[in-house]
Amino acid sequence: MKLNRSIFFLFLLLLFSLFISVSCKKKSQFFPKNLIKVRVKKVLDGDTVILENGERLRYVNIDTPELHTPKNVLHIFAFYAYKLNKKLVEGKTFYLELSMRKRDKYGRLLGELYFENGTSVSEIIVKEGLAFVCYYPGSSKYYKKYLPLQRKALKERKGIFSLLNKQPKNIVYIGNKKSKRFHHPACPEAKKIKRKIYFKSLEEAFLKGYCPSRKCLDLIFSFL
Numbered sequence: 001m002k003l004n005r006s007i008f009f010l011f012l013l014l015l016f017s018l019f020i021s022v023s024c025k026k027k028s029q030f031f032p033k034n035l036i037k038v039r040v041k042k043v044l045d046g047d048t049v050i051l052e053n054g055e056r057l058r059y060v061n062i063d064t065p066e067l068h069t070p071k072n073v074l075h076i077f078a079f080y081a082y083k084l085n086k087k088l089v090e091g092k093t094f095y096l097e098l099s100m101r102k103r104d105k106y107g108r109l110l111g112e113l114y115f116e117n118g119t120s121v122s123e124i125i126v127k128e129g130l131a132f133v134c135y136y137p138g139s140s141k142y143y144k145k146y147l148p149l150q151r152k153a154l155k156e157r158k159g160i161f162s163l164l165n166k167q168p169k170n171i172v173y174i175g176n177k178k179s180k181r182f183h184h185p186a187c188p189e190a191k192k193i194k195r196k197i198y199f200k201s202l203e204e205a206f207l208k209g210y211c212p213s214r215k216c217l218d219l220i221f222s223f224l
Contacts, residue, residue, distance in 0.1 A: 035095040035114070043090045046081025046130060047122075048108065056108040059122045060099040061142040062131040063211060065160070073221045077160050081130040088121050089113060101138035112142060126150050129159025134211035135180035147209050154206055164203050168223050173199040175210045187216030 039052040046064025049057050064081035065074035072078060094113040104110055113121040122142070125131045126149045133146040154161045175182040177195035182205045184190070199205040202220070205212075212220050 035097055037093060038096045038113075039093045040089040040091065040113070043082065043086040046078060046085050046125065049085070049089060049113075051109075056106075057096070057113075058104055058106075058108040058110055059125075060110045060112055060139050061134055061136060061146060062122050062126060063134045063214075064125065064131045065217075073218055073224050074160060077130055080128075080159065081125060084125060084128060084130060085121070088124060094121070099139040099142065101136065110139070122146065123149055127153055127158075129153035129156075129161045132160070132206075132211045133209070135209065143209070151207060154203065161206070163221065163224065166223055167202045169201070173202065173205050173220070175199060175205060175208070176213075180210050181213040182210040182220075183213045184216045184219035184222070187213065187219050189213060189215050 038057075040049045041052045042050040044050060044056070045067040047059040047062055051057055064085075065078035066072050067075075067078040067082050069075070069078075094115065096109075096111050096113055098109060098111040101110055115121070122131070123146060126133060126146050129150075131150075133143060133150040135143045153159065154164070157165065172185060173182045174185055174187075174190040174193060175197040176193045177197050182199060183193070197208075197210075199208065199210070
């Protein structure tokens, strides 16, 4: 009888150990290593926040339209992105993963904020079609992660991509193979590109993983 009881307790112990092991494994799948616990103090726009320690954090590899430029043709989507970001993060605590390139040219931190369940804030914004996925050297893993989400938002015509139903059919856009940015043919920057690729539509450029150049955003969306 004592032997059976001992075997039973040993079985329970093994079962408990297995449960702990699986739980830890699941959590490690959610979260990358070297995360920093941070609290968001204030949201500045769709892709930038101020942390409680005063640091500014720019979400890596996504670009939402400019909020503080009223004449921007995509201003309404800049406002939507800002409102969504504010709802998701302001006053809340997250896990921050810094990218390999830890700061941009303006001195802002570059990284990704994660919820407890492993979902990132950036992927929610991209899924809603409120951000462009853009390539930057040193952070390609985020680019590869977000691109399929952007393609899905594009096919569903969410957010900014709802505008593609109005896109002109007689314009060939010029992409830069090095930067993975594309330009309107009338954009002065397009003439400086050495390694060019051509797209017959905005949709084709986005599907290929190219991001609109900020320097000619108004020209690209001049059909609005």
